[in-house]
Amino acid sequence: MTASREIESSDTSIANIDVQSPKRRGAASIFAIALGIPLPSHAVKGAAEYDLEYYLRDAFMGNNKEGNLPASQGPPPRPPRQLGGPLLPLLLDDQLESCIVMQEFSRISNTPVTELGEEIKIFRNKAARAFQVSHPYVQESVRDEYFFDLTCYSIWRVASVRIQDFSKRDLFVRNVGRKLLDEVIRLGLIPSKNINTLQSGSGGLTDTLPAVIGILELFKSSGFCTKFQLGDKNDEFRTGMLAFDELDDEELRGGGSIDCLVSVLDASTLGGALQINGEGSRFYPDFVGPVLAAIWERAGRVSINYESYFVDPVYRPNPKQGWNEPPGTPAGNASQWYAVLGSLDK
Structure with missing residues (x-):
């Protein structure tokens, strides 16, 4: 003992x-x-x-291949926003018939709108269950942010099969932006003083700033996004109405190129765009980029090339949880950024 x-x-x-x-x-x-x-x-x-x-x-005892500790649960997704206003029916409609993207899809693929609509709805029904895990929509209407996102994802996935030619894909997206801008101008959805330069086809980049901000405000007011930033947020002297100046106009007229950074926070196409990007494709839903390109195309004989990418504006040690936020706080969404390059055609 x-x-x-x-x-x-x-x-x-x-x-x-x-x-x-x-x-x-x-x-x-x-x-x-x-x-x-x-x-x-x-x-x-x-x-x-x-x-x-x-x-x-x-x-x-042996070790599990997937690890010995269970994966941590992510925070619950935030409730979907409600989209509305005069811009929404131009972007999407519940019948998938009269909106600009479906009309252009039908034209470039030489397929009836009704046939495309049925094909998109079948694909959407198949993808809905998996999509709802991270984007639970409340109602099956494009007014619901997440259902809007799912519908855009389905349209672009079907379009990737119907439109195999990459040049036609680019034309499809750019034409959506051009026709959307035409309808916005025709319906007077932005103040007339913002579109005078666009209608005349003259002026420089500085003259397009009111129209650019007017379009971004229109997207925000419709619920498409929660916030936007024109210019680099770290450069307070080159943002908003100061994003361009006379030197930029001279550079463009002299055959140079101009860079511009535009960020859109919580875009309603973000989930579908990230999903398609994760699947290895760069052909994903986008409305803001093509419209901005259409605006700058009207600033003279200008060729616009843009690239969009995704970032999280908040540093998070654990991507599933916000910084210094209690458990259960919804995680923040990424921003969609557009690097716009303009060069004068020779």
């Missing part, structure tokens, strides 16, 4: 030993794990301890 008590006392002293040296602490921890002695709850495991734990588990 005496010997067993001494051993028990010795084991306890090892588990509770307080060592200041990192090497001693690591050696004591490894020795404690080897003896099966639990470490204090506040102790932090090192690399050697994790390795030893892995090999011991692998020898006696």
Whole structure:
């Protein structure tokens, strides 16, 4: 009895030993794990301890290929926004017949709108269950942000099959932007003073800024996005109405090129665009980029090339959880940024 008590006392002293040296602490921890002695709850495991734990588990119980700890649950998605206003029926309609994107899709693919609409609805029904996991729509209407997103995803997926030629894909997207701009001007959805330069076909980049901001405000007011930024947010002197100046106009007239950065936060096409991008394609839903390109095309004999990419504007150590946010807080969405390059045609 005496010997067993001494051993028990010795084991306890090892588990509770307080060592200041990192090497001693690591050696004591490894020795404690080897003896099966639990470490204090506040102790932090090192690399050697994790390795030893892995090999011991692998020898006696085996390790799971997918890991021994369950994956953490992401925060719940935020509720969908409601889209509306005069811009929405130009972008999408519930019947998938009269909106600009369907009309242009029908024209460039030489396929009746009704046939395309049925094909898109069939694809949408197949993708709906998986899409709802991260984008749970409340109503099956394009007024629902997530259902709008799902519908755009379905349209572009069907279009990727119907339109195989990459040049025709580019023409399809650009024509959607041009016709959307034409309808916005015809319906007077932005102030007339913002479109005078566009209708005359003269002027420089600085003259297009009111129309650009007017279009972005129109997208925001319809619920398509929550916020936009024209110019680099880190350059307070080159944003908004100051994004271009007279030097940019001279550079463009002289045959140079101008860069412009536009960010759109929480775009209603973001989920579908990210999904298609993850599938390895660059042909994804986009309305803002083509419209901006159409605006700058009217600023003279200008060729517009743009590239969109996605970033999260907030640094998050854990992408599933917001910075310093309590559990259950919805994660932030990425921004869609457009790097616009303009060059004068020779």
